[in-house]
Amino acid sequence: MANKAQATKQSSTEKPRETTVEFFASLAEVLVTGLFIITFVVQAFAIPSASMEDTLLIGDHLFVNRVQFSTPSRWIGRLVPYRDVQRDEPAVFLSPEQPGLFLVKRIIGIPGDRIHLRNDVVYRNGQQLVEPFVRHKREHNPYTDNFPALAPSEIYGVTNRKWARELPSHIEGEDIVVPPGYYFGMGDNRDVSYDSRFFGLIPRENLIGRPMFIYWSFVTPDDQYDVHDFAGKISFLAHTVIHFFDETRWSRTLKVVR
Numbered sequence: 192m193a194n195k196a197q198a199t200k201q202s203s204t205e206k207p208r209e210t211t212v213e214f215f216a217s218l219a220e221v222l223v224t225g226l227f228i229i230t231f232v233v234q235a236f237a238i239p240s241a242s243m244e245d246t247l248l249i250g251d252h253l254f255v256n257r258v259q260f261s262t263p264s265r266w267i268g269r270l271v272p273y274r275d276v277q278r279d280e281p282a283v284f285l286s287p288e289q290p291g292l293f294l295v296k297r298i299i300g301i302p303g304d305r306i307h308l309r310n311d312v313v314y315r316n317g318q319q320l321v322e323p324f325v326r327h328k329r330e331h332n333p334y335t336d337n338f339p340a341l342a343p344s345e346i347y348g349v350t351n352r353k354w355a356r357e358l359p360s361h362i363e364g365e366d367i368v369v370p371p372g373y374y375f376g377m378g379d380n381r382d383v384s385y386d387s388r389f390f391g392l393i394p395r396e397n398l399i400g401r402p403m404f405i406y407w408s409f410v411t412p413d414d415q416y417d418v419h420d421f422a423g424k425i426s427f428l429a430h431t432v433i434h435f436f437d438e439t440r441w442s443r444t445l446k447v448v449r
Contacts (some may be wrong), residue, residue, distance in 0.1 A: 233257060234390065234400065236283055236293060239416035242378030242385060243295055246281065246324050246448065247402070248440070250411030253282045253448060257400040276301060276374060278315075279322075281448055282378075285397040288351055288390040289409050295402060296386050297324070300375030305366035311336040311381065314366075322379075322401075324449075329382040339367045354391035361392070374398075402448035408440035 238251040247253070260276055276298050278283055287293040300306045305316050311331060313320045334347030339362055343349035361367050369375050373392040378384025385392065415427055431438075 201270075208286075233403070234283075235406075236295070236402070237416070238295065240385075241383055241413065242380050243281070243297070244328070244380040245326055246297075246379045247405075248408065248443070249408045249413060249415075250440075251405050251443065252407040252409075253405045254403045255400040256403050260398045260400055268371065278304075279303075280372075281402050282376065283397065283399040283402060284393050286390065287393055287397055288354075293399065296376035296378050296384070298393075299377050299387075300369040300372050302369050302371045302373065302417040304369045304375070305363070306369065306375055307340070307366045308336060308338045309340075313377075319365045324379045326380050327382050328380060331382060335381070335388050340365065348385075349389055351390050354389070357391065404448060405443050408443035409435075410440065 234255045234257050234318065236255050238247045238249055238253070241249055260274075260282070278301055279297060279299070281295055281297050283293060283295045286294050297321075299313060300315065307314050311327065313322065332347055334341045335350065339358060341347070343355040343358055347445065349355055358367070367375070369392065372395045374395070375387045376393050377386045379386065383410055409431060418424060418427065
């Protein structure tokens with residue numbers, strides 16, 4: 192009788208097993224939550240070029256905070272840490288020149304700032320900037336080194352005719368003045384960076400978010416992100432699988448982007 196009573200007590204305290212329907216419902220909740228976070232909160236982003244070296248390397252994979260630079264919402268504004276882009280911080284944005292192309296540059300000028308370069312040194316609002324994150328790795332370009340003193344030309348690599356026509360309207364004295372609702376961005380690898388000096392100012396609505404941290408970094412060829420054929424992609428995927436451990440830059444894992 193005691194054993195029977197004990198068995199009855201155990202059976203009454205056991206949790207009912209999860210049904211197949213309940214399992215798939217739980218899985219759907221996880222997927223929907225993950226999809227919401229990836230779509231509206233954070234976004235994975237891979238660095239395709241050397242324009243931000245050595246801050247960001249080709250093959251760095253990082254998460255981007257999509258919420259921080261968003262337009263504040265009235266009903267949830269106090270709960271979310273919205274803020275404007277700050278000077279000298281990196282930002283991910285949609286290219287104002289090529290629709291659908293994501294870029295990452297450092298914001299050098301915010302609305303109202305006066306910017307010019309002399310001998311590859313940046314002056315903002317009359318003050319010379321100290322930029323420890325900047326690298327110079329190739330031959331200099333007279334146009335970019337002394338921007339905007341020289342007129343934009345294809346000779347200097349400026350192929351955006353719209354920007355070439357628009358640039359003079361933003362120049363006052365020796366400076367380019369950043370208008371309301373726009374930003375001026377440049378890459379840390381100044382001599383190879385295709386940035387606001389070439390494609391123009393960055394509209395506020397093009398901003399996607401601020402890079403947070405690198406979650407994975409893999410040694411990647413300079414031209415890999417220009418490979419679009421199926422065979423080339425499969426080949427690099429196979430290379431990644433084979434060399435995952437020896438070509439992953441483990442020291443960059445979880446590195447905060449500054």
